[in-house]
Amino acid sequence: MNFKFILKAISVALVSFSLTLISAVSFAATDVRIMWYGDGDKENVPIAAQIDEFNAANPDINVILDIVPYDAIMNTLPIQLAAGEGPDIARVTDLGGLNKYYADITPYVADPSYYEKSFGPFLNWYRKPGDATSIHGFHSTMTVTGPYVNKTLFEQAGVDLLGPGATWEEWAAVSIEVAEKTGTPIPMAWDRSGHRVSGPAISMGAKYFDSNGDPKLVDDGLKAMTQMLYDWHQAGTMSKDLWGSVSGSKYHAPNDWWNAAEVVFMMSGSWQIGRFANEVGDDFDWWAVPAPCGPAACTGMPGGNALLAFNANPAVGKVMDYLSSKEQLSSFIGQVLAIPGHLDLQVDYQTDDPNAKHALNTFAGAVPTIDQVAFDLQAHVDNRIMFNAIISRLGQAIVGEMTMEEAWTRMDEDVEKQLKEKYGG
């Protein structure tokens, strides 16, 4: 018995050792590590192909793509950077939050003006306050938050889609109507994300900043939107199952419900298009619809993810130049079915899915309607702190751990506490 065990252990050890030796073939080329999260194969496969192509064309540089879960970008990356480790480049969504780690690659890119010209407004989202010239990377995809509807369910129910200018209340009402008529369990579902809540909140009049431009989270606009979300959950318009499935500020998307056609109306964003095209396929028709309105605006949130450099060297510059080039970017965007973060890019979308095409048009068309507050919020370094405060406290209120009044107080306190920790005082 013991014998057997030792025998096995040792043989496994030998095999592993030899395998490791074999795999430890070293490259003489400069390594560039990219930490990448992808929304499934739809994004991972195209980027991997581009990297392979780059490596083939540049024998002196070896780009290594580390595909990680989104969680790792949100949680592991910051702590690695804090410890002085971390990749050369990462695909990041907390654009401002990590700005103290970004490296200025201006000296190493072929043409800095190309970045200014192509990604101009977004570059500021990465920069430290007061900095107006550094180049840290580029917008991989631009995103706009906004709703989708299950068009097939609307058709079955015989209810017409609402047009531009419809309010949130109106959308909620028709969603309930469709759900009732078709026996669909969940009229409405939202991504569990403070970022997602913020567009509608701004529509309701939320300002997020005081007159000095400092964060001031809770105001009447935010209260109105969060109260509405709270009410919808209590009334069953939204399912507590989704937001209750995790805790704190953790992101969670209702894709499983959506794919199973259990949701009539889903508040998410443009990055889902590629996924829906892939996963929903033929099961039902889905459309993106314009952002519903509140008294102040009809806006979603802008956003997106950027490839940002944590090390400045010629190899990193070269990789950035390559990936941000019009040719590569349009090929990538075309395959992942996203909205380009590049201001001047012709994209030939690689899909024959009419739903996807329609959704891309809708979101691209929504960009100009985005409210200035939304842009300012997205550009602010500490926006994540606000997003997290909204979602974790709202989540608690919805499951009954506190009243909305308490939640609002807490939201402000959370923001204040965190900023104090970060900036001292």
Place this chain on the structure above:
Amino acid sequence: MSETTSRIIKIATKKRYKNKYHWTDYFSYFYLFLGVLLMFGPVVWLGLSSLKTLAGIQEYPPTILPLSQIQVDVEGYDKPLPIFNVTQEDGSVKQLAQIKRIGINAKMVDPLNPGETVKVPIDKREKIREFKIQWQNYVDPLRKYDFLLYFKNSTFITVVATIITLIINSMAAYALSIYEFRGKNFALVFVIGTLLIPLTIILVPVFYVVANFGMINSLWGVILPGAATPTGVFLLRQYMLTLPRELIEAARMDHASEWAIYWRVVLPLSIPAIAVLAIFSIMWRWNDFLWPLIVLSKSEVYTLQIGLNAFHGELTSQWNYVLSMTMVTLLPIAIIFAYLQKFITTGIASTGMK
């Protein structure tokens, strides 16, 4: 009925007291039956589900066996088409292949009469399915997503960490059991003290230390921090205390160095305890999650658990892969267990550790 079966039944129904069953007898078998269902059921269900297509997995209510929709080649169409049972207006049911679905209607064709298409409301059709195992769920991740590499990394970590753990812990246990020396009690308290510090509590500072050694994204960064386990030292020490002192003295008389006594006398004699620790170490290392999650962020150093978590990442709920790779992750442990179950269970019972 074979003789063995009838014997088993005879034994099974044998009464404890000659003439009556006690209610506890009935209850015991009921409880055990329920236990088997509850303990094994989830794993069996996981195994079955891991063989379904993604659509089959998402289906509700779920089918027990892996089924998938039958597809047929229809003349005039490039791709195979899925087959449905369609309820006709007269109530009869007909098998039709679907060409395309538009809104709430489906354009369908009779495979036997490919020339003619019909429009069918989608709620009148029902998928026809057959038993089909989706091996792709296993093949894809293993091939496309480097799961074999993760497997290798997990194996490397498990084996190397176990070897290191066994050696250094047995050395410490040897010192703490065989010798009497100044500071021994201090060393014991020192080791006991660390028993109560789970890694979770000192996560950040340990990360800090590991980062200072440049072991981030290195398998060694996972292997080394947990190499000295107080539980291991205690288990081995407790066992070594039972070894006859005279053996060690005999070895000393035989001109053995202390090191030779350790590896030629004490180590071979402690094999039962070492095997228990080895099994635990294998279990800990193979199942380790939180620490590798923090230390390893490069795909080529991923372990199975981390790879599994990546699949389960909220942006990529690919349950088909998640389930199959969960199976892959638990299989080695399950196999080792099946092989050594008696040894493991008695070993644990006698040492009372986990």
Place this chain on the structure above:
Amino acid sequence: MTEIILKDIFKSYDQTEVIHGVDLKVESGKFLVLVGPSGCGKSTLLRIIAGLERITSGEILIDGNEVSNIPASERGLAMVFQSYALYPHMSVFKNMAFALENLKIDKKTIEEKVNSAAKLLQIEEYLQRKPKALSGGQRQRVAIGRAIVRDPKAFLFDEPLSNLDAELRVTMRKELSALHEKIGGTMIYVTHDQVEAMTLADQIVVLNNGYVAQAGAPLDLYNNPSDIFVAGFIGSPKMNFIKVNAIDKSGSFNLVSDALNLQTNHKNLENNTPYSLGIRPEHIEVCEQQNSDLKVHVDFTEQLGSETYFYCQGEGIKQLIVHHTGQYKINKGEELYLRFKRDSVHLFEENGMSVSKKNN
């Protein structure tokens, strides 16, 4: 050939002193037996010689070299343990070769030595077996073999026969004796069994409570025990002791108790002083009433066929054991008349010291 000398050895555990200044000399090639009741420190003394225990003070000399601070592994001694301490995971061959391997001796020599030792001990056919597949006697031989192969300076035995059954013990005793004849090394042997001591030793050292009670040749100890402890310890069945008073009868002394009045040729006794009279069972004869020293009642007899033991009671005497060669029929409670062999009467002072017969 090795001479071992212990000088003024003290040993304490924490606050308790267990060896109180032992001096000992083991002459080269001699078989020395340390004997004493359990807890007398004999094993500790052996382990001190072996180097397994450190001494508190004193000197240990092996062939004139001070070794007190040399670890066991380097003293060049071999030891046979009470439990044999065979390595259970090694074959007999390996067990015997272990020490030689540690000494980095080449394989061929090891093989030769092990084989010749095995031949000597007649365990050749078990060489590939594990210890657990051997009988007690065989294990004993392996343990001895393990000691022999490395040609040690001296052999140390720690109650090596105590785990064997009686018959085997007798056989092994003889073999050990023969072995000593054959290989002739210095041997130190610890036992609590005085029979073993008597049969094996060139020299016996009786230990009592951490002191040397008496050292000498076996028969010396039997014939002239230096104190009441040694007298009681050596010899089986034990020597009988009777409380007596010495009464001066003009030049010679009479030893008087309730049941006894015995003239003795011991000279320098104190008048009217209590003494212990010691007489071995084999030195008491059954006789006619008129010749007798003592009348007793038989409590119990052990009839062994060739010899008979009487367990008797007399006036003021709780128990008196009497040895009789041959058979003797007697019932419980019957009277028996006894006579002591005058030459074999020992006298001990109240402090236990023997009263010498010679220097008077």
Place this chain on the structure above:
Amino acid sequence: MENIRNQTKIFFLRILNIPFAFLMHAIDLIMWPIQKIIGVRNMPYIFLLPNLIFFGLFVIIPLGANFFFSLSSGDELLFAERELPTTKQYDQLFDCESYLNPNTCTEDFFWRGVYNTIFFVVFQVGLMIFFSVLTAVILNKKIIGRGFFRSVFFFPVLLSPVVVGLIWQWILLKNGAFNAIIESYGGDKVSFLTDPSWAMASVIFVSIWAHMGFYTLIVLAGLQAIPPNLYEAAEMDGTSRERIFFRITLPLLMPNLLVVFILASIKGVQTFDEIYVLTGGGPGTSTSLIVQYIFTTGFASSGSVQNFGLAAAASMVLGVVLLFLTLMQLYFSRNKESKHQEI
């Protein structure tokens, strides 16, 4: 056949033993001179050394660092960049109007974690002891396939927390197998993991499922250590089985149960990964325990400020609780150490 297998095994063992023996001999070449120089009596330090180095590097130093973290503030990991020294983390942690109501505390998540942990541990440990005793008593009966059943109950212990979490999430999902079974018997779907009133129960259930086998084994070992003649004597006296259980088995089992109780409490207080995978601490904060608070505050901040200091302070508090439990365990399970000889 068996013989041939053994022969091959021994053959392979010999071969595999060669590198091991070689390595050990090589070490011995270094060890002999060391032993000569420092003496046998100092050799234990050499044997302890590697272990102590690892302990020191990866436990003691981090522990000190943790203490340091807890007394400094800022969002920097590097010591040089942190603000020194301050008790503000502890002040913040214990700033409550009423300790009984987390809503009145500044760090309400911490206090929710504390209360959730207490609730979790009390029920998990209590139920676990109940079920492990029940299972052990049944497994201790003369039933066929005892070894098999024992393995069945033990099997989940070997599974990784990730696997346990995934399996049960998969089953307890709203559209999972459990709800399918409930619906097929005419019941309504239950939100096992997302309804605050169910989530804790589900988490406790899964946790018991995963760990019960281990404690069952310990109890079983205790049962088997009870001398059978006690039962025989009781049966001779005609004692009923219920009475035997309560009057003989249970009292004799008490020492084991105490060990189980403390071990399970220590484990329970540290629970993290299963729940993290299963519910992520949700809904709201209904299943987030202290360790999760530490993890999210210091580590998984999702873009919020990484408050290492606060996390460290909370972990120091947890450390005190664990210290207490461990000392209790050592107190109850202390056994006489066999007497050692001196060299």
